[in-house]
Amino acid sequence: MSDTTVTAGDQRRLGLICAAIVALILFLGITAGPVDKAQAITPGTHGFCTNWWLKPFGQSGDRCAAGHDGWGKIGWVLITTHERAGCVNYEGWYGELYSNWACFPKGTSGYKMVPNDGGSYDGIIRNNNQSSGGYFDGSYWCCYGL
Numbered sequence: 001m002s003d004t005t006v007t008a009g010d011q012r013r014l015g016l017i018c019a020a021i022v023a024l025i026l027f028l029g030i031t032a033g034p035v036d037k038a039q040a041i042t043p044g045t046h047g048f049c050t051n052w053w054l055k056p057f058g059q060s061g062d063r064c065a066a067g068h069d070g071w072g073k074i075g076w077v078l079i080t081t082h083e084r085a086g087c088v089n090y091e092g093w094y095g096e097l098y099s100n101w102a103c104f105p106k107g108t109s110g111y112k113m114v115p116n117d118g119g120s121y122d123g124i125i126r127n128n129n130q131s132s133g134g135y136f137d138g139s140y141w142c143c144y145g146l
Contacts, residue, residue: 041072041142049138054086054127063126065091066140070122073144077123078111079104084134088112090121103128116144 049064056062066077071093079088087101089112098121104110114121123140127133 041070043143045139045141046070047137047139048123049125049136051135051137052125053133054084054125054136055133057127057130063124064136064138065095065124066122066138068093068122070140070142072120072122072142073116073118074114074121074123075116075141075144076111076113077125077138077140078109079125080109080137080139081106082135083107084127084129084132084136086134086136087126087128088138089124089126090114091124092119092121097124101126101128106134 046066048066048070052064054062054064074090077088077090079086081104083106085103085105087103088110089097089099089101091097098119099112102110102112123138125136125138127136
């Protein structure tokens with residue numbers, strides 16, 4: 001039978017190794033992200049919020065987004081306005097905007113380019129008229145890197 005002596009230095013090293021392993025496991029779990037965020041969008045143009053009624057700018061319901069089904073490395077987002085002026089942009093997973101709105105007059109279409117920066121986004125449109133609602137259409141092109 002042998003005696004094994006564990007010193008305070010050995011305990012400290014073992015504790016650091018365990019902490020490093022736990023930190024690595026947590027880091028890998030966080031960077032992988034939830035499985036439901038890993039969407040596979042087919043290449044091409046996709047419509048969203050088609051013939052969608054948007055309330056006047058500043059009211060709840062003044063915008064419409066492609067949502068997580070439209071999540072990916074999109075290249076541009078387009079808005080088609082009808083009886084009201086409208087704006088287009090792109091947003092992150094939690095609805096955060098990464099750029100200024102691009103706005104267009106009623107009865108026109110216009111688009112916003114999305115940078116090929118490795119990020120994934122979805123398209124969003126909004127009514128730009130403060131007094132009246134109206135119908136709008138959105139679309140986006142997918143995808144960089146496919």
